[in-house]
Amino acid sequence: MTNLLKIENLTCQRSNNLIFSNLSFEVEKGNNVEIIGSNGSGKTSLLRCILGLVEKKEGKISWKNQPVEESRHSFLKSCLYQGHELALKPSFSVLENLTYSHLSFGLKEDKILFTLKEVGLNDFIKRTASDLSTGQLKRLALARWLMCDQELYLIDEPFSSLDEEGVRLVLRIIKELNSRGCSFLFTSHRSTEADSTKIHLDHYS
C-alpha cells in the first residue's frame, strides 16, 4: 500500500489551550481514516492543522514521504477539504455553484451535469441554492467530490444533517472514490459504517 499522508506526534495548541497531543496515524492510498471525537475534541482543528490553516505546535506531517512544508503545492493540489461550511453561495443556482468552483478548471459542463445526476440533483440545476433543503445542500457539496478525483479528501463530519438515504449516498460515493484510488480522512461524533481505520481523538485530548 502506498503511504499518502503520515502524521507523527502531532500536537496542536490554540490560544494556550492544548487541543490534542502526540497524535500519529497514516492514510494509505484507497483507504479511509475516521477521526471520532466529542464536541471540542479538536476534530476540525486537526483537519485545518494538516492543511496548514492552523499552526501546529509540534510533530511532523508528511505527504508521500516528504515533509508537507516542502511539498505544499502538490499536497494542496491533491486534496479536497470540506469544512462545516459547505462553501455554497445561496444566490447561485445549483449549476453555478459547481461551475464557479475552483475544481471546475478544464471540466466540461457534461461532467458537471453527470455529477449532479449522481447525487440526485439533476432536476434542480436551475434552482438557487437558497431554495434547497439542508440535505440537498449537502448533496450539492457531495457533487463537488465527484467532479475530479482528488487523492485525499479531508471532510469534516460528512454524515451530519443527512437522512438515511443521504448517509447511504455518502457511503456509496466514498466506496466508489476508494475504488478509483482516492482516500478519505473524515471526522464524526460517533463511529460510522464506513470502511475505515477509526481513531478516537478524545484519547489524545
Place this chain on the structure above:
Amino acid sequence: MNNTSTLFSWFRLILKRDLALSFKKIATFLIPLVFFLIVISLFPLALGTENSFLSSLSPGVIWVAALLASLLAVESIFNEDFRDGTLDHFLLSGEPIFILVFAKVFAHWLVTGVPLLLASLISTFFLFLPEGVVLPLLISLLIGTLLLSLLGALGSALTIGKTAILSAVIVLPLSIPILILGVAIITSAINNQDYLSYLYFLGAMLAVGIPGLCLATVEAISINYD
C-alpha cells in the same frame, strides 16, 4: 495548460464568479452609486445654487463622496467568502493567492469604481463644474477608485471575521493621500493650472500600489486566517 494560461484561467474564474455574484445581488453596486449621487445632490440643496461657490467646493465633495461610497462594499471582498467557507476552498486550491486578491480587487472596482465614474459625470451638472474639468475628473477618479479598491481589500483582509466598520476605520486614514491628490487635480483643472504632475503622482501610486497592496493583502490574509 501552461503556467500563464493557468494563472489567467484562475484570474478569469474568480473575476467572473465575483461579477456574477454582484449581479445577483444588485444592491452591491447600486448602493454605492445611489449613495454617491445622494451625497452629491445634497450639497446644492443645503448650500444653495450659487455656481462659483459650489464649483469651488466640488473637488472635495466629489472625492469625499467617492471615498465613502467605495467603502460601502469593502466588507464583502473577503468576509462573505470567509463566512460560507469559500475562502477556505480558494486558499487551499493550490493556486496563487496573489491572483485571487488581484481578481477580487478588480471585480470590486468594476462593481463600485466604474459606476462611480459614470455617476461623477452626472455630478458635474449638480455642482456646475466647467466642461474642461471632466477629463481630469474622470482620469483621477479612475486611478483613485482603483487605489481605493486595493486599500479596501487590505482593510477587508485585516478584518476577516470581524465587524465591517473596522475595515472602514483602517482604510479611511490610509486613503488620505489619494484624497489630497484627487482634490488637487480637480482644483488645478478648475483654476486652469497644470494638474499633470499630481496625476503622474497618483499614477505612480497605482503602479506601486497594485503589487505592493496586493502582496500586503496576501500577507494580511495569511496572518489573520485562523
